[in-house]
Amino acid sequence: MKIAGRYVAALIMVLVAFGFPVAIQAQSKNIPRATHPQVQRLANWLLSHRGTESGLPLSHVGDARFKDWCFTYDAAVAALAFIAMDQAGEAERIIDFYITSENAHRLGGVIEAVLVVPPYDGKDWSVRTGANIWLGLAAYHLFRSTKAEKYLTFATWVADFALDxxxxxxxxxxxxxxxxxxxxxxAFDGDQHFGYDSHLPGFEQIFATEATIDAFALFDLLQNEPKMGRLKNGRDLCLLWLKKVAWNPGQHRFNRGFHQKPDFAVASDIHAWGVSALGAARLDAIEPGAAEQMVRFVEEHCQSEVSYRPPNGREVTVNGFDFVDHEALRHLKRPPLISPEWTFQMANAYGRLSDDFEAVGNKRKASLYAQKRKYLITQVMAMATTRDNASGLPYASLGGVPVGHENNTPAQGSFSTIGVAYGILTLTGYDPLRPPGGR
Structure with a gap:
């Protein structure tokens, strides 16, 4: 076993078309028939860019640095996308790989990245809580879809890893x-440190809001299963930390995390995931109106309109969400960009708010957030490049620039699984941070 080179952590962490009909399995609302062709084209791209034998998705297509790489988080979200389309067999191929491949297991969890082709060598040997938890979320939803106990067992294994x-x-x-x-x-200098540099903080020293929200969602799902009481306590402790440590009362939003002191950096995804996982009622317990205040904050500080030119396509104007706030851009020395994945995540958050307000009879706000969701979907899909009835999306509207959270975006002109997979989740109305069937 070899630790991946130091350059890996400084980069990104995070065609034959198949023409079968798509079966939509929305969580809470029927999907308009007009979206079916978009889902089909995204599904065709996902199916066309994966390991033939392993079924693992290719994370970044067109960036030579990541040729044949699959990041664990991307694999988990791709599996969830197949579940959302009622293609459980495709999801099983992905999750079965991580269940059976000892090469992917390390430090009690699963490593960050492997090759999608034999011998499936590890490419990034770091082990991160978030990617593991998303694999657990995918396994649990697959259990609910197939009733196969091995997926519940695997999801529980991941949950216990997180609980530790x-x-x-x-x-x-x-x-x-x-x-x-x-x-x-x-035995490995710099192992489990940022940049594989022992002079930088180790992962066990960082408390991440993102990972805590992820863990809340997984613990919340599993605690309903028999003999899972320990996970209910874990879930409640996540809520306690989110309220007492992560919450920024002055700006009515979540801080990125904690390392010796609060990390006040803005990450737009934790707000979208926070709304999806906790919902308006639980967020009200942190601060009345917290869900809408969080959304308002990222709309004001992280949303931009940018120009994007797809490969071999015409320039389009797109409105969506960056990885960071406008203030951070000056330090990063880059213009605003749009992340399809993180913008789709916000669309899912809007869907959660729409459902929550519909449930309490506030039809005006339910309609408002439903319209915001629809608008974002339209914006991101304008970034798609369609060839041979398959639609690909970039990781971001700008390639080779700092994300603002440790990594850089992949090369300009490349396509990424995560945007495509999250697009399927959003278009089908399937939010993996919520229990199947909604709350």
Whole structure:
């Protein structure tokens, strides 16, 4: 086993078309028939860009640095996309790989990236809480879809891995929070540190809001299963940390995390995921109206309109969400960009708010957020490049620039699985951070 080169952590972490009909399995609303062709074309791209034998998706197509790479988080979301389309067999191929491939297991969890082709070598050997939890979310939803106990067993294995990374010291400032990852192997210098640099913080020293929201969602799903009481306690501790540590009362939003002191950086995805996973009622317990205040904050500070030119296509104007706030752009020395994945995540958050307000009889707000969701979907889909009835999306509207959260975007002109997979989730109305069937 070899640790991947230091350059990996400085880069991104995170055709034959198939023409079968798409079966839509929305969580809470029927999907308009007009969206079916878009879902089909995204599905065709996903099916056309994967390992033939493994079924693992190719994370970044067109960037030579990541030829034949699959990141674990991307694999998990691709599996969820197949579940959303009622193609459980395709999801099973992905999850079965991680169940059976010992080469992908390390430090009690699953590594960040492998090759999609034999011998499926590890490409990034770091182990991160978030990617593992998303694999657990995919396994649990697959269990609900197939009733196959092995997927519940695997989801529980992931949940227990995450539970071990939760701070259970009630005297600690980070009580209830989730560590970014387990401690590394001392035999490898810089293992489980940012940039594989032992002078930089280790993952076990960082408490991440993103990972805590992810863990809340997985624990919340699993605690309803028999003999899962320990996960209910883990879920409640996640909520405690989100309220007491992550919440920024001055700006009515979540901080990115905690390392010796609060990390006040803005990450737009944790707000979208926070709304999807917790919903308006649970967020009200943190601060009345918190869900809408969080959404308003990222709309004002992270939303932009940019010009984007698809490969071999005409320039389009697109409105969506960046990875960071406008203030951070000055330090990053780059213009605003649009992330299809993170914009689709916000569309899912709008869907959650629409459903929550519909449930309490507030039809005006339910309609408002339904329209916001529809608008974002239209904007992102304008970025798609369609060839041979298959639609690909970039990782971001700009290639080779700093994300603002450790990594750079892949090369300009490349396409990424994560945008396509999240597009399928959003278009089908399937939000994996919510229980099947909605709340």
């Amino acid at each position: 990374l939760q701070d259970h010291d009630s005297t600690s400032l980070t009580y209830g929070g989730m560590k970014l990852g387990p401690p590394g192997d001392p």
